[in-house]
Amino acid sequence: MRISIGAIAVVAMAITNMSVALAGDPAAATSKAKTLCAACHGPDGVSMNPLWPNLAGQKEQYMAKALTDYRAGNRTDPTMAPLAKTLTDKEIEDLAAYYAGL
Numbered sequence: 001m002r003i004s005i006g007a008i009a010v011v012a013m014a015i016t017n018m019s020v021a022l023a024g025d026p027a028a029a030t031s032k033a034k035t036l037c038a039a040c041h042g043p044d045g046v047s048m049n050p051l052w053p054n055l056a057g058q059k060e061q062y063m064a065k066a067l068t069d070y071r072a073g074n075r076t077d078p079t080m081a082p083l084a085k086t087l088t089d090k091e092i093e094d095l096a097a098y099y100a101g102l
Helices: 005-021 026-041 060-072 080-085 089-100
Strands: none
Touching: 026 089, 060 080, 060 089
């Protein structure tokens, strides 16, 4: 099977566009992370409770999808769902970038 250079270019552009679309601003999320997330997930994204996941080092795309799914009701949790409903798309992108960088 031969793959054309054009097909490779299209895939490369799609991958680049996906990463650009999810590139949040970690600095913009610092305050929100401390007030919204730190109580359960720890001040540095490392949870003290084994029932709650560590957020530090999570992949940015995974974190953004998880928060978006909580907000949309596609993923349920009695604590996370109401919190996620308060977040804008930009805040989700910023939080995802913040925790991915820890």
